Amino acid sequence: MTLTESTDGDLGEAARTAVVDVADVVVRFAGDSGDGMQLTGGRFTQETARLGNDLATLPNFPAEIRAPQGTLAGVSSFQIHFAGRQVRTPGDSPDVLVAMNPAALRANVGDLRPGATVIVDSHDFTGRSLAKAGYATDPLDDGTLGHLDVQAVDMTALTVEAVRPFGLSRKDAARTKNMFALGLVSWMYGRPVDGTVAFVKQRFARTPELRDANVAALRAGWNYGETTEAFAVTYRVKPAATPPGTYRTITGNTALSYGLVAAGVRSGLTVFAGAYPITPASDILHELSKHKALGVTTVQAEDEIAAVGAALGASYGGALGVTTTSGPGLALKAETIGLAVMLELPLVVVDVQRGGPSTGLPTKTEQADLLQALHGRNGEAPVPVVAPRSPADCFDAALEAARIAVTYRTPVLLLSDGYLANGSEPWLLPATEALPVIDPAFADGPNDGVSFLPYLRDPGTLARPWAVPGTPGLEHRIGGLEKADRTGDISYDPANHDFMVRTRQAKVERIAASLPPLEVDDPSGDATVLVVGWGSTYGPIGGACQRLREEGWRVAHVHLRHLNPLPPGLGELLHRYDRVVVPEMNLGQLSRLLRAEHLIDARSVTSVRGLPFATEELAGELEHHLREACS
Amino acid sequence: MTTHAQQDLPFPGLAGVPEADAPQTRKDFASDQEVRWCPGCGDYAVLAAVQGFLPQLGLRKENIVFVSGIGCSSRFPYYLDTYGMHSIHGRAPAIATGLAVTRPDLSVWVVTGDGDALSIGGNHLVHALRRNVNVTILLFNNRVYGLTKGQYSPTSELGKVTKSTPFGSVDAPLDPVRLALGAEATFVARTIDSDRQHLTEVLTAAAAHRGAALVEILQNCPVFNDGAFDALKSKDSAADSIVRLVEGAPVRFGAPGEDGLGARAVVREPASGMLRVVDQVAADDEVVVHDPQDVATAFALAGMSASGAAAPTPVGIFRQVQRPTYDDLVREQSRQAGWGETDREAGLEDLLHGGDTWSVA
Numbered sequence: 001m002t003l004t005e006s007t008d009g010d011l012g013e014a015a016r017t018a019v020v021d022v023a024d025v026v027v028r029f030a031g032d033s034g035d036g037m038q039l040t041g042g043r044f045t046q047e048t049a050r051l052g053n054d055l056a057t058l059p060n061f062p063a064e065i066r067a068p069q070g071t072l073a074g075v076s077s078f079q080i081h082f083a084g085r086q087v088r089t090p091g092d093s094p095d096v097l098v099a100m101n102p103a104a105l106r107a108n109v110g111d112l113r114p115g116a117t118v119i120v121d122s123h124d125f126t127g128r129s130l131a132k133a134g135y136a137t138d139p140l141d142d143g144t145l146g147h148l149d150v151q152a153v154d155m156t157a158l159t160v161e162a163v164r165p166f167g168l169s170r171k172d173a174a175r176t177k178n179m180f181a182l183g184l185v186s187w188m189y190g191r192p193v194d195g196t197v198a199f200v201k202q203r204f205a206r207t208p209e210l211r212d213a214n215v216a217a218l219r220a221g222w223n224y225g226e227t228t229e230a231f232a233v234t235y236r237v238k239p240a241a242t243p244p245g246t247y248r249t250i251t252g253n254t255a256l257s258y259g260l261v262a263a264g265v266r267s268g269l270t271v272f273a274g275a276y277p278i279t280p281a282s283d284i285l286h287e288l289s290k291h292k293a294l295g296v297t298t299v300q301a302e303d304e305i306a307a308v309g310a311a312l313g314a315s316y317g318g319a320l321g322v323t324t325t326s327g328p329g330l331a332l333k334a335e336t337i338g339l340a341v342m343l344e345l346p347l348v349v350v351d352v353q354r355g356g357p358s359t360g361l362p363t364k365t366e367q368a369d370l371l372q373a374l375h376g377r378n379g380e381a382p383v384p385v386v387a388p389r390s391p392a393d394c395f396d397a398a399l400e401a402a403r404i405a406v407t408y409r410t411p412v413l414l415l416s417d418g419y420l421a422n423g424s425e426p427w428l429l430p431a432t433e434a435l436p437v438i439d440p441a442f443a444d445g446p447n448d449g450v451s452f453l454p455y456l457r458d459p460g461t462l463a464r465p466w467a468v469p470g471t472p473g474l475e476h477r478i479g480g481l482e483k484a485d486r487t488g489d490i491s492y493d494p495a496n497h498d499f500m501v502r503t504r505q506a507k508v509e510r511i512a513a514s515l516p517p518l519e520v521d522d523p524s525g526d527a528t529v530l531v532v533g534w535g536s537t538y539g540p541i542g543g544a545c546q547r548l549r550e551e552g553w554r555v556a557h558v559h560l561r562h563l564n565p566l567p568p569g570l571g572e573l574l575h576r577y578d579r580v581v582v583p584e585m586n587l588g589q590l591s592r593l594l595r596a597e598h599l600i601d602a603r604s605v606t607s608v609r610g611l612p613f614a615t616e617e618l619a620g621e622l623e624h625h626l627r628e629a630c631s
Numbered sequence: 632m633t634t635h636a637q638q639d640l641p642f643p644g645l646a647g648v649p650e651a652d653a654p655q656t657r658k659d660f661a662s663d664q665e666v667r668w669c670p671g672c673g674d675y676a677v678l679a680a681v682q683g684f685l686p687q688l689g690l691r692k693e694n695i696v697f698v699s700g701i702g703c704s705s706r707f708p709y710y711l712d713t714y715g716m717h718s719i720h721g722r723a724p725a726i727a728t729g730l731a732v733t734r735p736d737l738s739v740w741v742v743t744g745d746g747d748a749l750s751i752g753g754n755h756l757v758h759a760l761r762r763n764v765n766v767t768i769l770l771f772n773n774r775v776y777g778l779t780k781g782q783y784s785p786t787s788e789l790g791k792v793t794k795s796t797p798f799g800s801v802d803a804p805l806d807p808v809r810l811a812l813g814a815e816a817t818f819v820a821r822t823i824d825s826d827r828q829h830l831t832e833v834l835t836a837a838a839a840h841r842g843a844a845l846v847e848i849l850q851n852c853p854v855f856n857d858g859a860f861d862a863l864k865s866k867d868s869a870a871d872s873i874v875r876l877v878e879g880a881p882v883r884f885g886a887p888g889e890d891g892l893g894a895r896a897v898v899r900e901p902a903s904g905m906l907r908v909v910d911q912v913a914a915d916d917e918v919v920v921h922d923p924q925d926v927a928t929a930f931a932l933a934g935m936s937a938s939g940a941a942a943p944t945p946v947g948i949f950r951q952v953q954r955p956t957y958d959d960l961v962r963e964q965s966r967q968a969g970w971g972e973t974d975r976e977a978g979l980e981d982l983l984h985g986g987d988t989w990s991v992a
Contacts, residue, residue, distance in 0.1 A: 050989050195987060248988045258983060265975040272733050293969035294978045297732060297961060302758040306725035309718075309755070313698070313729030316716060317737070321729065339719050429988070432980045469714035469730075469737055470649075472693045477662065477709050479717025480701075489664065490709065 018233045019190075024083030025237055026091030027185060029178075030108045031100030033066055033076045036178035041078025043182055043199065047191040048082045049249045049426055052239030055082040056539060058090035058612065059422045063279065063362045070124070070132040075107040084238035088543040090423065092614040096188070098181050100155070102133035109139075114147040119184065121177060123156035151230055155180045155221075162220035163213035172210070176217035183221025189235050193218055243428060250427040252391035252420030253280070256350065257287035259398025260322055263348075264295050266399070267406055267438035271296045272314030273322040274307035276329060279362040280418040281352040284324040304332035308349065312336055315345045318442065318468035320402060324350040327369045328359065330413075331376065337411050338377040339480050341504060344455075344464045346405035346412075348398070349383075353417040355610045364610025365418035367535055368586040373413040374564055374593070380501045382508040384408070385563040387415040389538035392427035394420060397561065399436060404511055406438050409463045415563070417585070419536045419612045443467035443474060454478065454488040462507035512565040518573060522556035523549065529629050530577040531622060532602070534560040534590055537583055540613035547619045553626050563590070571598040579629040581605060583618055644765065644841040647735040648694050655686040662712040668703060673824035673850035674771065678710055680830045681769075685711075688838055690738055697740045698727045700747035703778050704771035704850070707742040721752025724759035727766045732958045738838070741768040746776050749785040749805050756845075760816035762957035763842040769834075770807055770847045771824075775856035793855075808933040808949055811845040812926055818844035819929070819950045824851060825864050829875075829946065836948055842956045849944075863944055871895065876932065876947030881918040884943060888912065895943075897932065906931045908943065923951040 027044070031037045038059055048055055058079045067074030081091035096117045099105035101124045112118065125138055139145055140152050159177040160170060168176075179200070186193050197215055204211035225231055250258075264271035273296065275285040289298040297319075301307035308323040315321030323333065330351045340347045353369045355361025373385045384404050388397035394416055401414040443465035446452045454476045455464050467474040476488060484491035485499055520530075521542070533541045538559050545557045558573065560566070574580050574594065580602045582591035588604035595602050605621045607613055660682045668674045685695070695713040699705035701720035708715025718726050723741045731739045741759075748756045748770050759766065775793065776782040782795040783802065790799040811819040818840040822833040830848065837844035849860045862872040870893065874884045885895030888911070896912040897919045899905070906928070909916060919928060929949040936944040962970075 046987050050987065052989070052991065242991050244991050246984065246988050246990050248984075248986050261982065262979055265979045270733055272729060274729060291982070292965040293973040294975050294982065295970065297965060299728065299732060299961070301725065301728075302754055305722060306728070306755050306758065309722045309725030310729030310732070313726035313731075314733045315729075316726070317730045317734040319729075319733045335719055336722065343716070429983050432976060432983065469696045469734065470694050472691065475693055475712055475714055477664075477711075477715040477717065479708070479715075480719055481717065 017231060020233050020235050022235045022237055023085060024081065024087065025096070025189065025235065026079065026081045026094045027096045027098070027189075028077055028079040028094040028108060028111075029098045029181065029185075030075055030077035030104035031178070032069055032104070033062060033064070033074045034069065035076070035100045036175070037076045037078050037100070040178045040182045041080060043196045044185065044191065045080055045249055045424060046195055046199075047186060047193065048080065049247065050195060051191060051237075052242070053082040053084060053237055054087040054240035054242065054426060055080055055249070056087045056090045057081075057424045058419065060611075061363055070101055070103050070129050072103050072107050072133060075104050077104070077108060082237060084240050086240065087425075088539040088546070089612065089615050092616050096185065098185060100177065100181065102130050102135055102139070105139065106133045106135060109145070109148075112148060115149060117149045117151065118145065119151045119153060119181070121155040121181070122152040123154045153184070153224070153230070158220060158224060159217045163216050166209045166213040166216070168209060168213055173213065176213050179214045179217035180221035180224070183218040183223075184225050187222045187225035187234065188231060189237060193222060242426070245428045247426045247428055249424045250392055250395075251283075251422055251424045252388065252394040252416055253283040253352070253422070254287055255392050255427065256388070256394035256398045256414070256416060257284050259395040260288065260348070260402065261291050261294050261296060262395070262432070262435055263399050263402030263438060264320055265432075266435050267320060267402065267440055269295075269406070269440055270314070270319040271322060272311055272319040273298045273324060274301050274310035274314070275299075275324045276301050276304045276307045278304075278326045278329050280354055280421045281324045281326045281329075281350065283421070284350060284352070304329040305336060308333040308336040308347075312340050312343070312345060312347055315340075315347050316343070316468070318440070318466070320346060320348065320406065322348045322350065324352070326352050326354045326362075327356045327372070330369060330372060334377045337383060338379065338381045340411040341377070341381045341383065342480050342483070343478050344409040344504075345466070346409055348401050348405050348412055348414060350398075350414045350416065352421045353415060355608070361610045363418065365536065365612060366585050366608060366610065367415075367417055367537070368589065368608065369415060370534070370563060370586065370589040370593075373415055380505060382505050383411050383413050383564065384508055384511055385413045385415060387535040387561060387563060388420060389535060389559055389561065391420050391423050391425050395427070395430075400561070403436060403438050406440055407463065407514070408461055408507060408511055409466055410508065415535060417536050440466060442471070444471060445473065448486075452476065453486045455483050456486050457503070457507075462503060462510055509565050511562075512568045515562055515567050518558055518567050518569055520556055520558045520573065521545065524554045527554040527556035528578040529622075529626050530556045530558060530574065530580050532558055532560065532574070532580055532582045532590070532594065533584070534563055537585065537613060540615050540618050541583055543615035544613075544619035544622055547615065548622060548626065553623065555622065555626060560590070563593070566593075566597060574598050574600045574602075579603060579625055581622060581625045583607075583613060583621070585613070642688060642839045644767075644839050644844070645688065645690060645738050646841065648738045649691045649736060650689050651691050655689070655692070657682045657686060659692060660685045660711050660713065662710055664709045666710050667706065669854050671853035672703070673773065673852070674704055674707070676824045676827065677769070677771065677830065677848055677850065678707065680827050680834065682711065684831050684834050687835065688738070694736055695738045695740070696730060697742055698723045698730065699742040700744075700752060701778070702744040702747045702776075703852075704742055704744040705747060721747050721750070722755060723747070724752065724755040724764075724766070724768065728759055728762070728764045728957075731764050731766050732961050735958065735962060739766045741766055743768060743770050745770065745772045745774060745784045745786040745807070749807060749810070757810070757814045760811055760814040760843045760845060763817050763954050765841055765843070765956040765958050767837045767840075767844045768846065770845060771850045772807060772847050773850045773852035773856055774859050775852050777852050777855055781855035806933060806936075807845070807847045809930060812930050812933065812950055816845050816950065817842040817952050817954050818948070820845070820948045821847040821849065821946045823849045823860065823863055823946060833948065836951070840951060842954060872943055874932070874935070874943045874945040876921045876945050876949065878921055878923055878948070881920050882932070883912065883918065885910070897935070906935070908935065921947075923948050926950055
């Protein structure tokens with residue numbers, strides 16, 4: 001939290017407390033998996049977005065649906081960073097932690113800087129609950145939190161009292177305490193709660209007692225802040241200066257889904273999504289399944305292999321075949337993706353990466369599937385790879401993946417990750433008529449005199465014709481066996497195989513010619529160190545570079561959307577700097593690629609903790625490289 | 632362009648698929664590719680039967696698609712002048728599902744083998760059948776792996792000596808008919824490569840069926856499992872080895888008795904309800920009358936051949952019932968949601984602007 005100026009209260013008679021202007025704030029809501037922390041965070045996000053703050057969020061929840069109540073394993077949290085200026089990441093360290101039980105406090109307190117505020121529901125700080133969380137003594141009493149501003153409030157008791165008129169069971173009454181917490185924090189930061197009241201009224205329209213209780217709990221939390229003198233100040237975060245237009249907040253999974261819907265609309269193709277449920281990709285299937293009216297068909301297949309198989313079958317029939325998965329699922333789909341390479345049919349494969357190997361960390365983020373995406377198939381099976389860099393960017397990246405797939409008749413891997421999937425940010429809505437148009441350019445007749453050659457290529461793109469069943473006169477057979485050039489007949493000829501392997505590779509390399517020029521963020525224009533990133537590290541790298549520049553360092557940042565083919569001009573760019581540093585949430589997969597492709601001594605900065613880079617930490621790592629490079 | 636309507640017999644399974652403008656012949660369906668199965672392979676007979684039978688359907692050939700997996704039989708699509716995809720091992724039913732769901736104007740066929748469909752692709756077969764996707768699946772069962780040169784397959788008998796089981800197989804075999812019945816398949820049949828007439832009859836019924844049709848074709852591999860079905864084919868033994876299931880007919884076989892029907896029969900024990908083969912049918916025997924709607928009896932009939940080498944093998948249509956197909960249901964749900972009537976551009980605009988939005992001036 002950065003203090004900018006202090007003012008006296010000017011919120012009218014409600015503000016007996018002082019109001020302090022702050023530039024940016026990080027709040028983390030933490031509680032049991034069943035405490036509704038994700039919903040609480042989501043509502044606070046909506047309120048914050050409406051005030052015009054820039055923001056970024058980071059949900060963090062266990063893989064278990066309901067881990068034993070009150071244990072560290074069951075703690076779920078939601079962090080939001082909001083500011084009156086550009087926000088790049090969900091923030092390293094919370095300024096305010098809301099902890100709904102002892103386990104939530106214990107699991108998160110280590111992330112707090114001295115002086116941070118902790119709002120604790122003190123209700124469950126009793127023998128058994130403390131022991132479950134691993135506390136030998138009560139941290140609210142034993143002085144261990146002396147470095148923090150602790151506000152112990154018996155939120156459960158206050159909530160139960162506030163909702164007494166509605167006749168709920170004690171358990172149901174206590175469950176509305178998340179609304180109390182939301183009301184209190186909303187008051188602290190001057191967030192309006194009208195939107196949440198409307199949301200609650202709609203959500204509980206059929207159960208008036210729950211509706212009224214949730215609204216009452218929300219107001220009770222707000223009023224607690226306003227009427228007690230426990231909180232000496234409230235904070236004001238001014239709206240950020242953002243380009244004009246209409247905004248909404250959006251998660252990466254939703255944006256990616258919308259991008260696929262848009263790709264269908266802008267190509268005129270049916271979107272067919274075959275998927276098998278897998279964390280953290282399932283929400284894309286959920287979202288797409290709603291949009292039948294917009295030309296989307298979804299099939300929840302029997303397994304990952306069937307999901308991609310059905311998508312490829314649909315592509316063969318002239319739809320935009322899509323399959324969505326995470327790392328373990330991508331491993332299972334490898335053979336079918338290889339078939340798509342051989343058949344040269346459009347296919348979009350979405351991998352929302354999570355911690356691996358094997359089942360790994362299902363709900364945590366990682367970038368460790370890059371090399372799997374690039375090389376995880378038998379034979380020489382080149383596949384274009386596209387990566388979004390922020391939650392809202394998933395929309396554009398999905399459209400780009402579809403453009404490449406359809407134009408070049410190829411499977412494309414779209415590499416999102418768990419952080420992008422569940423994180424959210426404000427999104428300036430695009431004008432739909434300005435979105436790119438994708439031309440399927442189906443084959444409709446002979447392409448070689450009177451005959452049709454299914455593997456006769458477009459000389460520009462090297463793409464083969466997309467001749468779908470039902471087209472008279474173009475009947476032909478395709479398959480996974482090597483194809484003869486032009487005819488597509490089975491061929492075991494050595495020279496033909498050599499030619500076809502090289503041609504499939506060349507086709508993917510041709511995509512580079514359609515890519516926009518690289519944008520390098522180098523404000524001073526004379527940086528000697530270039531930071532290269534891809535995917536969701538965009539925010540942390542941008543934030544770290546900004547911090548370093550504020551300290552006087554000159555550092556450049558380039559972020560790659562296309563990992564295969566790499567964008568034109570990249571090699572020249574890399575060689576222009578004294579040092580190239582590549583931060584990744586893996587053990588250095590892109591840096592290895594850059595070394596191999598461009599003979600550059602790329603330095604790797606890696607983190608595989610299941611969490612995005614912390615800006616401060618990354619800035620420290622980069623500073624080390626800057627010092628070395630300058631000495 | 633005319634298309635079959637659902638009520639147009641004899642092929643309600645092909646409703647929505649455009650009809651050919653002119654009569655077709657076998658030659659129209661032969662591709663220019665050289666057929667490369669081993670001499671004497673049972674697959675030749677099936678190919679000839681299919682090429683001979685496709686003209687009867689009267690469909691535009693560009694609206695017919697054969698999708699196969701991996702194995703000798705899966706080369707089938709190359710030899711037909713329709714659209715075709717020779718895909719990867721075991722996955723043809725999954726690929727065909729995506730195609731059938733998105734293209735109601737296609738007649739979609741799957742060609743597979745005992746290894747392809749029952750071993751590596753068992754999962755996809757089961758799910759295509761239980762979903763009742765409108766595809767016709769031809770399962771060539773030669774009870775051996777041919778393309779990999781002679782290992783035992785999931786339908787090989789216990790004790791079978793092959794390259795990978797020099798001491799005899801200890802794997803219990805799987806019966807595709809009973810697997811399909813267990814998966815609630817709506818059309819399940821078995822036929823033999825060498826019986827062109829029966830093959831054609833069964834394929835005709837399978838094509839006419841709307842929904843997933845599984846046809847097991849007992850097929851001889853002359854190189855790695857020659858003579859596997861000789862008992863069913865030899866003039867001396869066929870009458871006692873094959874039970875022809877015909878709807879509404881008593882299940883009788885063997886040399887004709889006094890009434891001209893087979894002297895042997897499948898009868899139901901009055902007390903237990905169990906089925907039993909009798910060698911000489913008696914006047915008071917309750918001979919089973921074949922009813923393709925009766926899945927329990929179909930399952931019991933299919934089980935007869937598993938009871939021992941000497942037991943008879945039923946062929947014909949074990950089960951045929953009507954149930955909505957998966958692809959029809961998917962499309963109906965989309966239609967009700969407004970598919971095809973919604974302005975997609977406007978709908979996209981509404982989608983993006985849905986939820987909580989705010990404006991910055």
